[in-house]
Amino acid sequence: MSIEQRRQAIRELTETGSHFGGPFYIGPDGKRQWGLTTIWQHVFGDSLKYPRPRYGFPIVADPKCFNWLPVEGAESGVEHKFLGALSERGVWVEMLRLQAGTTWSSTDPKARRITTVLAGSGECDREQISYLSTIQADAGETLGLTAGPEPLELLLIGMAPIVLPATESDQYDLEEFPEEDREPAGQQAD
Structure with missing residues (x-):
């Protein structure tokens, strides 16, 4: 998505009485969702999928x-x-x-x-x-x-250009954001 699409989505989302606190979107009902996921859904009408890590450790080239x-x-x-x-x-x-x-x-x-x-x-x-x-x-x-x-x-x-596969992999996390990357329990968004 372009920067302008993202900015427009943020404007439209916050017009409903919601706001962004840190990396989270807080809806009018107080429900929190990962901000990028919310913006992606608003722009494309579909969930953002996060791939599982492909490499078991960082690759460092010297x-x-x-x-x-x-x-x-x-x-x-x-x-x-x-x-x-x-x-x-x-x-x-x-x-x-x-x-x-x-x-x-x-x-x-x-x-x-x-x-x-x-x-x-x-x-x-x-x-x-x-x-x-x-x-x-x-x-x-x-x-x-x-x-x-x-x-x-x-x-x-x-x-290289993005090429969509004929058959989508079943190795994508279907959660809104991988559990191990989420904010520690008990922390609140600003």
């Missing part, structure tokens, strides 16, 4: 333990560290490094890419970028980068 490799098809001075891909959607994480003064552009016909500057400075499509600048390039959109006077290092997260 970029220092990966090698810089040339990016296929790019000019000299463009390297990457492929840190991994996850799930059936193929979400991937990699680091990119452009040597000083190097220009590189790429287009992915299917995936949205979120890129954040970790070191150095430069330009993205003639706009200045520096530490923690973040760029979103949608599917089919060209991402054009130029490193400044020092190497430009970036973190890139690629997100």
Whole structure:
């Protein structure tokens, strides 16, 4: 859902005499529900489902333990560290490094890419970028980068389009929010 859809839902929900307290929606009758679930139901008319964890423990990739490799098809001075891909959607994480003064552009016909500057400075499509600048390039959109006077290092997260399965998994929590992530018993929302 878009930010505007979310804002509109909040406005409409609170017009009924209800309010949001912390992460909860408190209805006119005083009933509490996880806020995001309420907003989702208001916008889409259907329950939000939370998937069960897919991995038994956190996955920690240490970029220092990966090698810089040339990016296929790019000019000299463009390297990457492929840190991994996850799930059936193929979400991937990699680091990119452009040597000083190097220009590189790429287009992915299917995936949205979120890129954040970790070191150095430069330009993205003639706009200045520096530490923690973040760029979103949608599917089919060209991402054009130029490193400044020092190497430009970036973190890139690629997100393939959402494809709905022909048969939905029965491994989703059908609760409004997973029990283990709920607020401790006895705590009240503000």
